[in-house]
Amino acid sequence: MAQDLCALLREKKLISIVRGAPTEKITKIADAIYRGGFRFMEITFDQSGKTPHAVTAEQIRIVRDAFDGRLHVGAGTVMTEAQLKLAAEAGAEYIISPNVDTAIIRATKAAGLISIPGAFTPSEIAGAYQAGADFVKLFPVDCVDLKYIKAVRAPINHIPLLAVSGVTPENLGDYLKAGMAGAGIGSILVKGEDVAADNFEAIAQRAARYVAVVESI
Template structure:
């Protein structure tokens, strides 16, 4: 599901540390929901194989991304697996950003300080992930854009249904949500009904939130 930044989901579900069966079940629940992008982080030993299999099975229904992409080697592997976007908690090198651009993969490097944000802008990042967003708070998204002008910022870390609107209203263009979406025990146990209930409650809380 290759797409432009303009088409990219305002809300990304983050799945961290789960095996294939757990990820497959969670993504199946997400397909067709208010969330149209899922990030699978690389801190599981089989993460790259999981990503490849999820892309093959669900890639035409939901945007699939890789998270915690910390090296050029990891980037090449996940791009070859067919991801639509890549994220990190830290900066990408300019070569990594160029690689993303060449392969039409949306780049979302992590930044926190004004200097890091500015570096991402100069190097051509598609979206800038502010992490951990919960540490700096929503007002930071407004403050950081005062000198730089409008920026494509994603809030990640400490995000849940109760504060998404707050971040979007003060300057975040995107949010990533992990533990604030599904209960960890529901994903671990493959509790489809529990995940569906969580997603329904989330969708209800998101009514009236743009995007």
């Protein structure tokens, strides 16, 4: 099952990152993302305490139940095994972190879920993959240029990397052509002002622009 989902992510390439959204709007956000062509949606844990972790878990559960496998939901910014447990119990299919924590990676794999930790250097990337990560997100990717990406990938091009932070429809193609396996897109796609104004059509239209780039390559 996990390997099938990995294959689908390699095909679809895009993960929508949703953070701080009101629970009463999470299904409409998910619907907009889905209508735009995305098939993966990450709902992030808030480490500041502003949004209780139980609320994040409930949002994961709501979307998972509403879409019944049509939209694959994962948990983001997972930094403790307690958060991993909450996410798994809520039905998350993959676990994304901003860092490399081998304990989280191994616990994720033990739970039968896809592991996507964040890394920045070749040593971090290789260490995450050796610990069992399925993908590694290069984060923050907008702090480096394409030369860095190509240089990093040269000796470790067997490791699938996802570009995360600052990915736009305009630069997505460059990242994919540089060898990235996919990308995660956050507030550039799901803008807070659109959520506040219930302008979900704008989110769907932006999502479609990203999908069009993937389909053109």
